[in-house]
Amino acid sequence: MPIATLREVLKNTRENHFAVGAFDTMDHAFTEGILAAAEETQTPVILAAGDFPGPDYSNFLPYLVDRISRTSVPVCLHFDHGGSFEACARAIRAGFSSVMIDGSALSFSENIALTKRVVEMAHACHVDVEGEVGHVGANAGSVESRRDDSWYTEPEAAAEFFEKTSVDALAVAIGTAHGVYKEAPKIDFERLRAIRSRVSVPLVMHGASGLSDEDFHRAVENGMCKINAFTNLTLAVTSRIADDMPSLISPLQMSHEISLKMTAYSKQEVLRHIRLFETEKIHERSRA
Numbered sequence: 001m002p003i004a005t006l007r008e009v010l011k012n013t014r015e016n017h018f019a020v021g022a023f024d025t026m027d028h029a030f031t032e033g034i035l036a037a038a039e040e041t042q043t044p045v046i047l048a049a050g051d052f053p054g055p056d057y058s059n060f061l062p063y064l065v066d067r068i069s070r071t072s073v074p075v076c077l078h079f080d081h082g083g084s085f086e087a088c089a090r091a092i093r094a095g096f097s098s099v100m101i102d103g104s105a106l107s108f109s110e111n112i113a114l115t116k117r118v119v120e121m122a123h124a125c126h127v128d129v130e131g132e133v134g135h136v137g138a139n140a141g142s143v144e145s146r147r148d149d150s151w152y153t154e155p156e157a158a159a160e161f162f163e164k165t166s167v168d169a170l171a172v173a174i175g176t177a178h179g180v181y182k183e184a185p186k187i188d189f190e191r192l193r194a195i196r197s198r199v200s201v202p203l204v205m206h207g208a209s210g211l212s213d214e215d216f217h218r219a220v221e222n223g224m225c226k227i228n229a230f231t232n233l234t235l236a237v238t239s240r241i242a243d244d245m246p247s248l249i250s251p252l253q254m255s256h257e258i259s260l261k262m263t264a265y266s267k268q269e270v271l272r273h274i275r276l277f278e279t280e281k282i283h284e285r286s287r288a
């Protein structure tokens, strides 16, 4: 299928109360696991690659773009946490179909001005944009946030931000944080409902690792349309591979087997998240 935009993969999420997962990928084995899960469930998926230290994108991106074109479900290639106008422009040139401009560490008016510029540039290239209002903070070890402290999204600020920027998706802060939690997060669902009632744009949840199954259900039920999953996914996959290590003996077997296991385990984890996000509700439309 041709690469999908963020708007395309998030279509009907709000109305039908389901979310689409954005899964960060840094290598071939992980990517194959994510796409295998999406194809098995025939659900759209967002492959995310971040504006932070990671793989050598000059080699990795052509593979992603080609691989997506040979996938049987809609796949959006999303640039996560773009830190500047220039970074987003580079991502668009490299083939991303969606970019996040993260101006959440700036003042409210500077965030609006920067996001608006990125939206104008991206929309001219038929690329969609995610913005962030309020600030999703960071737990120790996170590479995604420019500031550790978090502040909640005010519903009125979300409405004004959307009105002035015309973003295609909006990340909001309701009590989650990036990285590994020391104690379970407390999610402000009342605030989520208040934001939801004021803006029609698909809402995005960052820092979702560590939420309970019930939290996910309530988040989706109350309007989260895109949920980013990274920490949980990599932790689960790497710990299972670590458990397998003693049984892998020859060096030749090692690299091949580890790669296959990464794909198999990441597929299982992504399938679990697809169920948590209730993404398969997308099929209910066609049955109705």
Ligand code: CO
Residues within 6 Å of the ligand: 081, 144, 178, 206, 207, 228
């Ligand atoms: Co994030």
Ligand code: CO
Residues within 6 Å of the ligand: 217, 221
């Ligand atoms: Co329900």
